[in-house]
Amino acid sequence: xxxxxxxxxxxxxxxxxxxxxxxxxxxxxxxxxxxxxxxxxxxxxxxxxxxxxxxxxxxxxxxxxxxxxxxxxxxxxxxxxxxxxxxxxxxxxxxxxxxxxxxxxxxxxxxxxxxxxxxxxxxxxxxxxxxxxxxxxxxxxxxxxxxxxxxxxxxxxxxxxxxxxxxxxxxxxxxxxxxxxxxxxxxxxxxxxxxxxxxxxxxxxxxxxxxxxxxxx
Amino acid sequence: xxxxxxxxxxxxxxxxxxxxxxxxxxxxxxxxxxxxxxxxxxxxxxxxxxxxxxxxxxxxxxxxxxxxxxxxxxxxxxxxxxxxxxxxxxxxxxxxxxxxxxxxxxxxxxxxxxxxxxxxxxxxxxxxxxxxxxxxxxxxxxxxxxxxxxxxxxxxxxxxxxxxxxxxxxxxxxxxxxxxxxxxxxxxxxxxxxxxxxxxxxxxxxxxxxxxxxxxxxxxxxxxxxxxxxxxxxxxxxxxxxxxxxxxxxxxxxxxxxxxxxxxxxxxxxxxxxxxxxxxxxxxxxxxxxxxxxxxxxxxxxxxxxxxxxxxxxxxxxxxxxxxxxxxxxxxxxxxxxxxxxxxxxxxxxxxxxxxxxxxxxxxxxxxxxxxxxxxxxxxxxxxxxxxxxxxxxxxxxxxxxxxxxxxxxx
Numbered sequence: 001x002x003x004x005x006x007x008x009x010x011x012x013x014x015x016x017x018x019x020x021x022x023x024x025x026x027x028x029x030x031x032x033x034x035x036x037x038x039x040x041x042x043x044x045x046x047x048x049x050x051x052x053x054x055x056x057x058x059x060x061x062x063x064x065x066x067x068x069x070x071x072x073x074x075x076x077x078x079x080x081x082x083x084x085x086x087x088x089x090x091x092x093x094x095x096x097x098x099x100x101x102x103x104x105x106x107x108x109x110x111x112x113x114x115x116x117x118x119x120x121x122x123x124x125x126x127x128x129x130x131x132x133x134x135x136x137x138x139x140x141x142x143x144x145x146x147x148x149x150x151x152x153x154x155x156x157x158x159x160x161x162x163x164x165x166x167x168x169x170x171x172x173x174x175x176x177x178x179x180x181x182x183x184x185x186x187x188x189x190x191x192x193x194x195x196x197x198x199x200x201x202x203x204x205x206x207x208x209x210x211x212x213x214x215x216x217x
Numbered sequence: 218x219x220x221x222x223x224x225x226x227x228x229x230x231x232x233x234x235x236x237x238x239x240x241x242x243x244x245x246x247x248x249x250x251x252x253x254x255x256x257x258x259x260x261x262x263x264x265x266x267x268x269x270x271x272x273x274x275x276x277x278x279x280x281x282x283x284x285x286x287x288x289x290x291x292x293x294x295x296x297x298x299x300x301x302x303x304x305x306x307x308x309x310x311x312x313x314x315x316x317x318x319x320x321x322x323x324x325x326x327x328x329x330x331x332x333x334x335x336x337x338x339x340x341x342x343x344x345x346x347x348x349x350x351x352x353x354x355x356x357x358x359x360x361x362x363x364x365x366x367x368x369x370x371x372x373x374x375x376x377x378x379x380x381x382x383x384x385x386x387x388x389x390x391x392x393x394x395x396x397x398x399x400x401x402x403x404x405x406x407x408x409x410x411x412x413x414x415x416x417x418x419x420x421x422x423x424x425x426x427x428x429x430x431x432x433x434x435x436x437x438x439x440x441x442x443x444x445x446x447x448x449x450x451x452x453x454x455x456x457x458x459x460x461x462x463x464x465x466x467x468x469x470x471x472x473x474x475x476x477x478x479x480x481x482x483x484x485x486x487x488x489x490x491x492x493x494x495x496x497x498x499x500x501x502x503x504x505x506x507x508x509x510x511x512x513x514x515x516x517x518x519x520x521x522x523x524x525x526x527x528x529x530x531x532x533x534x535x536x537x538x539x540x541x542x543x544x545x546x547x548x549x550x551x552x553x554x555x556x557x558x559x560x561x562x563x564x565x566x567x568x569x570x571x572x573x574x575x576x577x578x579x580x581x582x583x584x585x586x587x588x589x590x591x592x593x594x595x596x597x598x599x600x601x602x603x604x605x606x607x608x609x610x611x612x613x614x615x616x617x618x619x620x621x622x623x624x625x626x627x628x
Contacts, residue, residue, distance in 0.1 A: 084490040125558055129523035132562065169523045170571040170617070171558025
């Protein structure tokens with residue numbers, strides 16, 4: 001059974017998430033602010049932390065940055081009402097394995113928690129859209145590398161990764177994408193985690209600058 | 218210009234002149250074309266006279282001493298013209314400082330004569346030994362005043378140096394004055410005592426000054442914050458509170474409630490996070506957001522739009538928007554699904570739109586000819602624009618409509 005820790009400053013949201021998760025997972029703790037979250041997660045050692053992006057005392061990103069090095073086994077899933085691109089990108093770059101909005105349905109949330117617990121990444125259509133936007137601003141897609149061994153660099157998406165992201169943004173599931181592109185679900189997953197890795201590791205300024213300006217100007 | 222309360226200062230004799238079709242310009246110091254502080258030019262503009270005349274009048278009065286006092290008083294009391302207002306009226310010829318014509322030359326000569334007269338009077342007043350230091354002090358003060366003028370024009374390059382020069386002139390004049398009157402040593406002692414007392418006072422009251430400064434900045438912050446709060450409150454009142462009231466009234470109709478909540482959520486979110494889309498409008502992202510809101514309001518369909526890239530709306534994009542709307546409405550009416558995904562991407566080469574639902578789906582080959590919605594509204598429109606429309610569907614697997622509009626044609 002997946003052990004989940006819920007961090008959100010609104011008691012109503014925590015209760016709602018608890019109810020939606022139901023009996024399929026064990027909620028091992030809750031916290032309403034950064035300090036109690038850091039303490040509680042240290043003690044509870046959950047499999048997955050559902051993390052609110054906006055909180056008093058530094059936000060979900062502060063929790064992530066405080067604990068990520070210390071607890072490498074904990075997986076983080078950002079759950080937020082915010083659709084602001086810079087928040088999403090910031091929390092992903094801080095180490096979250098996915099991002100879903102609070103409007104997500106119960107079954108979808110359970111599915112997302114499971115997938116994050118299994119080590120997959122969770123791309124909501126909106127997050128896929130943000131990624132496409134960010135990397136489109138950074139430059140055109142490079143041709144797909146013939147071999148996976150050649151690293152195309154962290155700043156660009158391969159043509160295949162772009163395709164996967166576009167299908168995710170169009171609302172396709174991993175399984176549907178695999179069927180559509182004639183690749184296995186595992187391959188789709190590896191494309192998705194590659195994109196996440198690029199998003200986290202690419203240190204060119206374009207990404208952050210994009211996040212800061214694109215949606216704000 | 219509502220600021221006419223200064224009129225009475227100089228023109229009490231002409232309160233309601235019948236002739237002027239437009240009101241007199243207000244009595245303000247001009248920003249450009251000033252010689253010293255713009256008092257004469259401003260007065261001239263107010264009296265509708267040539268500035269030269271006023272200047273000469275001031276100079277003549279100055280020989281009696283009244284002119285100097287009057288000028289100083291006016292300098293203190295006349296406000297500076299608002300930027301861009303005084304200049305709006307074409308400046309009368311001769312406003313500039315540089316002599317450009319014979320009239321100017323004449324004016325300068327008059328001024329020179331007056332200056333000589335003034336000097337000779339000054340010489341009469343006291344020993345000529347006093348004259349130099351007094352003049353120095355006067356010039357220094359004039360320079361300082363000009364620089365410290367109420368408008369903080371210290372940013373002008375050289376402004377600080379002029380100020381320092383003025384201070385040095387005035388200080389030199391004072392020292393010289395004291396030296397010539399033989400009171401330098403006495404003044405030095407007095408100066409030292411004053412300095413000590415002043416320093417003591419400043420040090421003793423330093424916390425008070427500090428607190429004053431702090432409270433001023435605090436006040437400023439508080440004001441800005443309260444203004445911001447007022448803006449937010451106004452917006453929330455117009456949108457969220459109204460919607461909440463509507464929701465209470467429709468409490469028995471869950472569908473209406475969820476529709477209202479959804480629409481309000483989207484609106485508030487756009488206001489908070491995508492001010493550009495809301496404020497400017499006229500872009501593809503704004504158009505999509507608008508049509509999604511409309512479709513959600515009219516039909517029981519929840520649409521999650523994802524927009525990548527943006528472009529200004531032209532005729533072709535507006536038509537693409539209409540086709541997108543039609544596709545969404547189709548999904549709402551025929552798919553049976555309660556949600557649809559909308560993805561649209563703007564690249565330099567094309568604008569693509571994908572509308573996907575997970576509803577009942579259909580066999581595209583088996584659509585009867587009288588069901589023309591998709592065919593005419595969507596495919597027809599796109600074909601006319603040089604784009605393509607493709608419908609992928611199978612019974613039980615939902616439907617995806619793909620619209621592609623090349624941008625080279627659109628542009």
